[in-house]
Amino acid sequence: MSTQAAQHAPGIESSDGGVxxxxxxxxxxxxxxxxxxxxxxxxxxxxxxxxxxxxxxxxISEGLAGxxxxxxxxxxxxxxxxxxxxxxxxxxxxxxxxAVLGFLAATGITAxxxxxxxxxxxxxxxxxxxxxxxxxxxxxxxxxTAPEYAGRALAIASLGTPIGLAxxxxxxxxxGTTLNWRWSFGALTILTLITVVLALALxxxxxxxxxxxxxxxxxxxxxxxxxVILAVIVAWMLAHNTVYTYISAYLxxxxxxxxxxxxxxxxxxxxxxxxxxxxxxxxxxxxxxxxASIGLxxxxxxxxxxxxxxxxxxxxxxxxxxxxxxxxxxxLQTAISIASGANADVANSMLGVAFNLAIFGAGILGxxxxxxFDGVVLPVVMVAxxxxxxxxxxxxxxxxxxxxx
Numbered sequence: 234m235s236t237q238a239a240q241h242a243p244g245i246e247s248s249d250g251g252v253x254x255x256x257x258x259x260x261x262x263x264x265x266x267x268x269x270x271x272x273x274x275x276x277x278x279x280x281x282x283x284x285x286x287x288x289x290x291x292x293i294s295e296g297l298a299g300x301x302x303x304x305x306x307x308x309x310x311x312x313x314x315x316x317x318x319x320x321x322x323x324x325x326x327x328x329x330x331x332a333v334l335g336f337l338a339a340t341g342i343t344a345x346x347x348x349x350x351x352x353x354x355x356x357x358x359x360x361x362x363x364x365x366x367x368x369x370x371x372x373x374x375x376x377x378t379a380p381e382y383a384g385r386a387l388a389i390a391s392l393g394t395p396i397g398l399a400x401x402x403x404x405x406x407x408x409g410t411t412l413n414w415r416w417s418f419g420a421l422t423i424l425t426l427i428t429v430v431l432a433l434a435l436x437x438x439x440x441x442x443x444x445x446x447x448x449x450x451x452x453x454x455x456x457x458x459x460x461v462i463l464a465v466i467v468a469w470m471l472a473h474n475t476v477y478t479y480i481s482a483y484l485x486x487x488x489x490x491x492x493x494x495x496x497x498x499x500x501x502x503x504x505x506x507x508x509x510x511x512x513x514x515x516x517x518x519x520x521x522x523x524x525a526s527i528g529l530x531x532x533x534x535x536x537x538x539x540x541x542x543x544x545x546x547x548x549x550x551x552x553x554x555x556x557x558x559x560x561x562x563x564x565l566q567t568a569i570s571i572a573s574g575a576n577a578d579v580a581n582s583m584l585g586v587a588f589n590l591a592i593f594g595a596g597i598l599g600x601x602x603x604x605x606f607d608g609v610v611l612p613v614v615m616v617a618x619x620x621x622x623x624x625x626x627x628x629x630x631x632x633x634x635x636x637x638x
Contacts, residue, residue: 257378257379258378258382258385258386259377259378259386259437264389265428265435265436266370266374266393267389267392267393268424268428269333269370269393270367270370270390270393271392272421273366273393273397274397274398274401275397276305276336276359276363276418276421277302277360278302279405279409279418279421280298280299280302282403282409283409283414285298286409286413286414287301287414290415291347291349300353301353303593304353304357304360305357306589306593307360308357309589310360310590311361313368313585313586313589314582314583314586316361316368316582317364317368317579320365321441321442322441323441324438324441325376325440328365328441329369329432329436330433332362332369333366333428333432334429335361336359336362337426337429339359340359341418341422342355343356343418344418344422367581367582367585368579368581368584368585369578371387371566371567371569371570375387375570377437377439381516383567383570384516384519385513388508388509388511388512388563390563391508391562391563394562395559398497405420442575442576442578450579450583453576453580456572456573457633458568459572459580459633461625461626461633462565462568462572464629465527465622465629468619468622469561469591469622470561470587470595471618472614472617473558473591473595474591475598475599475602475611475615475618476554476615477500478592478595478599479599479603479608479611480493480497481493481608482599482603483608483611484496484547485608486607486608487541487608489542489547499551499552499555500552500558501555503551503553503554503555503559504555506555507556509559510556511526511559515564515567519568522564523626524623527619527626529556530554530558530615530619532553533553533557534550535616536549536550536553537554537615538609538612565584566584568634572632599614602614
């Protein structure tokens with residue numbers, strides 16, 4: 234291939250050994266990354282809707298079946314940062330493919346295993362590979378995209394999260410309830426295998442991080458803006474997941490004729506609109522977008538509180554909630570990638586850990602709140618934590634969430 238041709242091919246090395254200029258917006262590659270994100274989210278959250286079926290199928294208690302979720306999250310928290318740090322100098326496509334193949338194997342074992350210890354080990358491994366994928370995806374997407382479209386690229390690559398929450402998790406729960414819970418994991422295994430083929434064909438390669446620019450984990454954490462963004466993530470995601478995890482308790486306490494499935498699908502559709510808005514403006518106005526998203530999130534929480542007895546009002550709150558949250562992943566990944574520069578992969582692995590710590594913490598916080606109050610108090614917690622996130626974002630505006638990436 235000539236040098237001139239190489240320079241028009243995304244992520245392909247030119248004849249002088251350098252890396253060609255990235256494509257302006259490689260949509261096919263980014264959509265494959267979004268599909269991977271969809272599979273990660275669906276696989277992580279689906280067991281929560283199948284606990285009785287898993288418990289009965291494996292002759293264990295529902296409490297032990299619940300550790301399918303815990304083991305996955307624990308794998309992500311423990312493995313994400315060291316895995317990303319160890320692989321950051323390697324070329325991106327081989328690392329990405331190995332991680333997806335590892336995730337494929339772990340999910341397949343979960344679908345077939347009849348031994349609870351092996352199943353929990355597979356869930357831990359799936360979480361570990363998931364942490365590596367989440368850690369490198371943002372930086373990988375930015376490397377294969379022209380700089381002026383980096384934010385939009387992350388918005389496209391992040392599409393899998395709201396779709397997974399809106400469609401993947403409910404469908405997996407329905408499939409597992411209608412047939413057998415193993416069918417749900419089997420379907421995810423097949424989809425992951427198809428995704429590996431698509432990744433091989435459609436995602437271009439990109440270089441790893443140069444050794445001369447690699448920083449220690451502590452130095453990355455100390456980079457201006459990184460700690461601020463991580464603090465916003467923990468507060469905002471704790472607010473979100475406390476309500477998302479226990480939305481059934483809120484709906485039950487509000488005595489509304491609204492099923493959890495319908496509520497989550499409504500949330501997911503609104504979240505898709507939110508990520509569309511994010512993709513359209515993120516490359517020009519990151520800071521106002523983040524502040525507006527958290528602000529709208531707070532408004533949604535307030536509407537949940539004041540409109541708890543009204544079906545229409547609660548649906549409006551769910552829509553506002555989805556709109557506010559839909560672009561959160563892309564916004565936060567963009568912000569931390571800008572703040573960390575060449576060390577974006579390591580910083581994004583910290584972002585993944587922060588997300589999962591918030592999920593873990595929300596499970597505990599929500600349980601404590603519900604042991605004392607009923608579900609209508611959950612949006613109060615949502616508002617309080619989101620206000621804290623907004624305050625941190627405003628105070629840290631000099632180093633985090635710049636006006637123009």
